[in-house]
Amino acid sequence: MDFSLTPEHEMVVRMVRDFAEKEVAPYIKEYDRAHKPFIRAIERMAELGILGICIPVRYGGQGMDYISLGLACEELERVDTFLRVVMSVHVGLNSLGLLQWGTEEQKRRFLVPQARGERWAAFGLTEPGAGSDVAALAATARREGDVYILNGEKMWISMASLAHNFLVFARTDPKAPPHQGITAFIVEREMKGVTTGDIHGKLGVRAGSTGWIAMNDVEVPVENRLGEEGEGFKIAMSSLDNGRYTIGAGATGLIRACLEASVKYAHERRTFGRPIAEHQLVQQMIARMRRDYEIGRLFYLRAGWLKNQGIRNTWQTSLAKWFATEASFAAASDAVQIHGAYGYSDEYDVERFLRNAKGACIYEGTSQIHELIQAQYVLGYRQDKPLRCELPAYDPEEWQQ
Amino acid sequence: MHIVVCTKQTPDSAAKLTVDAAGKVSWGDSPIVINPWDEYAVEEALLIKERVGGNAKVTVISMGPEAALEALKHAIAMGADEAIRIWDPAFEGSDTLATSYVLAKAIKKMGDVDLVLFGKSAIDSQTGQVPVEVAYRLGFSPLTYVIKIAELDPAGRSITVERLLEQGRQVVKAPLPAVVGTIKGINEPRYPSFMGIRKATRAQYPVWSAADIGADPAKVGAAGSGVRWTRIFPPPAREGKAEIIQAGTVEETVRILVDKLMAEKVI
Numbered sequence: 001m002d003f004s005l006t007p008e009h010e011m012v013v014r015m016v017r018d019f020a021e022k023e024v025a026p027y028i029k030e031y032d033r034a035h036k037p038f039i040r041a042i043e044r045m046a047e048l049g050i051l052g053i054c055i056p057v058r059y060g061g062q063g064m065d066y067i068s069l070g071l072a073c074e075e076l077e078r079v080d081t082f083l084r085v086v087m088s089v090h091v092g093l094n095s096l097g098l099l100q101w102g103t104e105e106q107k108r109r110f111l112v113p114q115a116r117g118e119r120w121a122a123f124g125l126t127e128p129g130a131g132s133d134v135a136a137l138a139a140t141a142r143r144e145g146d147v148y149i150l151n152g153e154k155m156w157i158s159m160a161s162l163a164h165n166f167l168v169f170a171r172t173d174p175k176a177p178p179h180q181g182i183t184a185f186i187v188e189r190e191m192k193g194v195t196t197g198d199i200h201g202k203l204g205v206r207a208g209s210t211g212w213i214a215m216n217d218v219e220v221p222v223e224n225r226l227g228e229e230g231e232g233f234k235i236a237m238s239s240l241d242n243g244r245y246t247i248g249a250g251a252t253g254l255i256r257a258c259l260e261a262s263v264k265y266a267h268e269r270r271t272f273g274r275p276i277a278e279h280q281l282v283q284q285m286i287a288r289m290r291r292d293y294e295i296g297r298l299f300y301l302r303a304g305w306l307k308n309q310g311i312r313n314t315w316q317t318s319l320a321k322w323f324a325t326e327a328s329f330a331a332a333s334d335a336v337q338i339h340g341a342y343g344y345s346d347e348y349d350v351e352r353f354l355r356n357a358k359g360a361c362i363y364e365g366t367s368q369i370h371e372l373i374q375a376q377y378v379l380g381y382r383q384d385k386p387l388r389c390e391l392p393a394y395d396p397e398e399w400q401q
Numbered sequence: 402m403h404i405v406v407c408t409k410q411t412p413d414s415a416a417k418l419t420v421d422a423a424g425k426v427s428w429g430d431s432p433i434v435i436n437p438w439d440e441y442a443v444e445e446a447l448l449i450k451e452r453v454g455g456n457a458k459v460t461v462i463s464m465g466p467e468a469a470l471e472a473l474k475h476a477i478a479m480g481a482d483e484a485i486r487i488w489d490p491a492f493e494g495s496d497t498l499a500t501s502y503v504l505a506k507a508i509k510k511m512g513d514v515d516l517v518l519f520g521k522s523a524i525d526s527q528t529g530q531v532p533v534e535v536a537y538r539l540g541f542s543p544l545t546y547v548i549k550i551a552e553l554d555p556a557g558r559s560i561t562v563e564r565l566l567e568q569g570r571q572v573v574k575a576p577l578p579a580v581v582g583t584i585k586g587i588n589e590p591r592y593p594s595f596m597g598i599r600k601a602t603r604a605q606y607p608v609w610s611a612a613d614i615g616a617d618p619a620k621v622g623a624a625g626s627g628v629r630w631t632r633i634f635p636p637p638a639r640e641g642k643a644e645i646i647q648a649g650t651v652e653e654t655v656r657i658l659v660d661k662l663m664a665e666k667v668i
Contacts, residue, residue, distance in 0.1 A: 011478060011598040014434075019592055049595050062595035400599075 009071055012053075012064060016072045019048060020079035028080045031207035032352055035200070037162065038207040042086055046117025050076075051090055055099060056399045059107050060115035063399040066307035070249035070300050077250030078257045081356035082208030084250030088364070089158045090114065092243035094121035094167045100242075100391045101184070101227045101235050110165055110186055122163035123243070124154040124187070124213050125236050131156070132369045134169075134236060135178030139215065141170035141185060148172070148225065150185065150193075150218040156363065160196045160211030164189050167239070168213070169232045182232030186224040193218035204355035227389070234387060241317050242391065244364050245303050248320030251328040251360055252296035254353060258328070258335035259289040261350055265339050276338070285334040292327035299323055310393025312384045315377045322370030325360040332357045402457040402555050404446045404516045406481065407504055407535070408439040410465055410472040411525045424633035435472035438520030440590035441583045443476045446518050448588060449553060458482050460511065464492060464503050470606055478593030478601040489611040494623035501534030503621055506614040508539060515555060517541065517580045532582040542575035545582035 005013070024041050031038040045051050054069040055061025069091060076083035098111040113119040130136040139152025150170050154160075166187045173181035187194060198211040227235050263286060266277035276282045299320035306313035332354035336343035343350045361367045376382035416431030435443075443461065450457040461476040463469040464487045473484035487507050495503065508514050517539075522529035529545075536543035544562050551572065552561040561574040565584060593601070611621060619625060646661075648654040662668045 006602070007474070008598055008602045011474070011593060011601065012595070015478075015592045015595075015598065048592060053595065063599070064595055 005067075005071075008064070009068060012068045013071050013075055015048075016050065016075040017078075019044065019050070020076055020083060024083060025079050028207060029346065029349075029352070032080070033206075033346065035202075035206045037209040038080075038082065039162065041083060041207075042120065042162070043117075045083070045086065046120075049117070050087070051117040051120075052095070052115030053091065054394075055091075055095055055111065055115035056401070058401050059099070060112035062115075065304075065394040065396070065399075066245070067301060067304035070245060070304040073246045073249040074253035074256070074297070074300075076253065078253035078260075080207060080352075081250065081254065081360070082205050084246060084253070085158050085205055085208050086120075088243050088246040088250070089123050089163075090121045092246040093123035093239045094165065096242040096391065097123075097167055097184075097226070097235060097239040098186075100238060101231075101389045105223070106186070106226065114165060119164035120159060120162055121165045121167070122157055122159040122213075123239065124157055124166045124168035126156045126363075127153060128155045132366055134182075134233065137169060137171055137182055139168070139170040140174070141172045141183055141220070143172070143222075146222050147219045148183075148185065148222070150187065150215045150220055152215055154213040154215075156199065156210060157196075157213055158208065158210050160209065160213050161198050162209045166194075166213060167226065168215070169236055170215075172229050172232075176230065179233045180230050182236070183229050184226040184232040184235040185220050186226055187213075187215070187218060187220055188224075191218050191220065202359075204352070204357070204359055206355075231388070237314075238387060238391065240364055241312075241314050242307075244321035245300065245307065245313075245317045247360050247364055248296065248303065248317065248324045249300040251321070251324035251357070252293060252300055254328040254357055255289060255293040255296055255324065255331045258331040258350065258353055259286065259293055261348065261353075262286055262289065262335045262338045265342075265348075269340075282338055285338055289331045289334065292324075292331060296320070296324035296327055307391060308394040310390065312390070314384055315373065318365065318370045318373045321360075321364065322367055322374070325357070326367055329354070329357040329361055402449070402453050402455070402515050403511070403513050404449060404457065404459050404518060405508055405511065405514050406439070406442050406446045406459065406461045406476065406518045407531070408443070408461055408463045408472040408476055408520070409436045409523045409525075410434070410463065410469045411436040411523055414524055418635075420633055420635040424630075426633065433468045433471050435475040436520055436523045436525075438522060438524065438583075438585070439472065440475075440479075440520070441585060441587050442518040442520045442581075443479050443481060444588045444590040445550065445581075445583050446516075447480045447591070449516070449550065453553070453555065460485065462487055462504070462507055464488065464495075464500055464507075473606055474601040474604075475593060477604050478597035479591055480594070480597055484604065485607050485609055487609045487614065489616075489621070491611050491616075491618055491622050494626065495621060496626035496628040497528050497530040497534060498627050499621050499625035501531050501538055502625060503611075503614065503616060504531065505535050505538035506616050507609055508535070510609070510614050515578050516553075516560070517578070519580065519582045521546070521582060521584045529582070532580050536580035539578070539580070542577070542579035544573060544575060544579055547581050547583050548587050550581070550587075 049062045052061035057063040073084045095114050114121045141148040141150045168185050168187045171181050172183040193216040195214045269276045303313045303317045303320050335350040410433050412428035412431040416428045419427050446459045459481045461481045461484045463472050519532040533543045546564045547562045548565040549563040558577045564571045646657050
C-alpha cells in the first residue's frame with residue numbers, strides 16, 4: 001500500500017492552487033456579493049486545460065488520471081465552491097459520461113471540444129418534480145424518423161445559462177417500468193426550442209450559474225442519443241458516480257479551507273488574556289476539522305484509485321460524497337463559531353463557506369439518499385451489476401496518444 | 402539562440418524563518434519552490450524563444466543539492482527545453498562570489514550562450530549580486546533591473562532593454578552576449594501546463610560536478626567565499642501599534658489621518 005502522491009500529482013496540486021489563489025481568491029467576494037457568475041474564471045480553467053484534465057489526449061484532454069481530477073477539485077473548492085461545481089458538471093457528470101458511454105463519433109464531435117474547453121457542458125437530470133426520485137422524470141422524447149422530439153423542463157441545473165452542450169434525460173417509453181423508459185440525449189444550445197435561464201435567490205454558490213432548461217419540441221438527431229434507448233437510468237447513475245467523486249473531493253477542500261481559516265484566526269484572536277487557540281473548546285472544533293479533512297481525503301483518494309484501476313466504485317464514491325459534504329457543513333459552521341461575530345459577516349470567508357456547503361448535502365443525492373445507499377449495500381439489498389460500458393481504467397500510455 | 406536561465410530553490414514565501422541558539426537558520430517544513438523572482442526570468446526566456454523561433458533553446462541551471470530539482474522541474478513544466486543541476490559537496494557554503502564562479506564556469510562549458518537571465522534576487526538571501534558577478538566573470542554585458550526587453554537582434558548581436566530605476570526608465574543598448582536581471586512586471590509568468598508537468602516528471606536532470614565544469618577547488622564553497630559569518634541571530638521582533646480612527650464622516654476621518662501622518666512625518 002502506498003499513500004504518497006506522485007511528483008506529477010504534487011505539481012498538479014501546486015498549479016491548480018496557484019491559479020485559484022491568484023486569479024479567483026482576490027475577486028471572489030465581489031462576485032459572490034453581486035450574485036454574478038465569475039465567467040472569466042471558467043474561461044481561464046478552459047485555457048489552462050483544467051476542464052479536460054482527466055480526458056485522454058486524443059479526445060482533446062490533458063491525459064492526467066482520475067486522482068488528478070480529485071486533487072484539482074480539492075484545490076478549487078478550497079477557494080470557492082463554484083469552481084468545483086463547474087468541474088462536477090462539465091467533467092464529472094457530462095464529459096466522463098461521454099467517455100464511458102459515447103460512440104467514437106460522439107467522442108470526436110462532443111467530447112473533444114468539451115475537453116479543450118471550447119464548449120462548456122452541463123447535466124440535465126433534475127426536474128421541478130424529480131430530484132433524488134429519478135424515476136419520476138417527466139420530460140419526454142418521441143421518436144419521429146431520424147429525430148427525437150424532446151419536451152420538458154429541467155431545474156436546478158448548474159451552468160444552465162452558460163453551457164453549450166447538455167446531457168439531458170427524457171422518457172422515451174411511457175409504458176415501460178419507471179427506470180427502464182429513460183433515454184439520454186446530447187442537446188445543443190443552438191437547437192431550436194431550447195431556452196435557459198438563471199435561478200435567483202440562492203443561499204450559496206452565488207458566483208456560479210444555476211438555472212433551468214426548457215425544451216419545447218426540440219428536434220434532437222438520433223446521432224445525439226447517448227447509449228441505447230431505455231439505457232438512460234444506467235447512464236445517469238454512472239455519471240453520478242463521477243460527479244459525486246468531484247463533490248467528495250471538493251468538499252474535502254472546503255473542510256481544509258475552514259481549518260486553515262480557523263487556525264489562523266484562533267492564533268490571532270485573544271480572549272481572557274490569551275489566544276483563543278488555547279481554549280480547549282476551540283481546540284475541539286479544530287481537532288474535528290482535522291479529523292474530517294483526513295477522512296474525507298482518504299475516502300476520495302480511494303475512490304479515485306478505484307477509478308484509475310477501472311473498478312466499480314459506486315458505494316465508495318457515495319460514502320466519500322456523503323461524508324465530506326456533511327462534514328464540510330459542520331466544519332463551516334464551527335469555523336463561523338470560532339470567528340465569533342466576525343464570522344457572521346462577509347468580512348471573512350467563513351460565512352460564504354457555510355452558505356456554499358449546504359447545497360452539496362442536497363444535490364447529486366441528498367445525504368439521506370446516500371445513507372440509504374450505504375445501508376442497502378451493507379444489508380445486501382443492492383449489488384452492482386455489470387454495465388454495457390464501464391468507465392475506462394486509466395492507462396498512462398494510452399491516455400497520451 | 403541559446404538562452405540560459407539561472408534559478409535557485411528557495412523556501413515558499415509563506416515560510417516562517419527561525420534561528421536557534423547555535424545560529425542555525427531553519428525554514429521548518431515549508432515546501433521548497435522555485436525562487437518566485439526566477440519565474441519572471443523563465444517566462445521571459447520562453448517569450449523570447451517563442452518570438453525568435455527557429456532553433457532557439459532555453460536551458461535552465463541551478464546550483465544546489467537534490468532539493469534544487471524542484472526549481473528545475475518547475476521551469477521544465479513551464480516549457481524550458483533542458484535543465485542541468487550543478488552540484489558538488491565542495492560547493493557547500495558558497496557565498497555569491499563562489500556561486501558566480503560556479504555558474505560562470507557552467508555557462509562557459511555550454512559554449513554557445515547568447516543570453517543569461519536571472520531573477521532580481523533570491524527571496525531567501527536577497528543579495529542580488531550574482532547576476533552582475535556572473536556577467537563580470539564571463540565578460541557579458543551586465544543589464545540589471547530590466548522591466549522590458551525592447552529589442553533583441555541576434556544577427557546584429559545587440560540587445561536593447563529598459564531598466565526600471567528610482568529616477569525613471571533607462572534605455573540601454575548593449576552587445577550580446579548579455580546577462581539580464583529581470584524584475585517583477587516584465588511579464589506575467591505562466592503556470593506549468595499539464596503536458597509540461599508530465600515532461601518535467603519524466604525528464605532527465607544531469608548533474609555537473611566541480612570536475613565537470615573544471616572548477617578550481619580553492620574558488621568554491623566556504624574556501625572560495627569572501628563572506629565570514631561571525632554571528633547569526635534573528636532580528637528583534639518589530640513592535641506594531643494599531644489605531645482605528647473613528648469619526649463622524651469620511652472627511653473628518655481623512656483629516657485626522659492626514660494630521661497624524663504629518664505629525665509622524667510620514668507625509
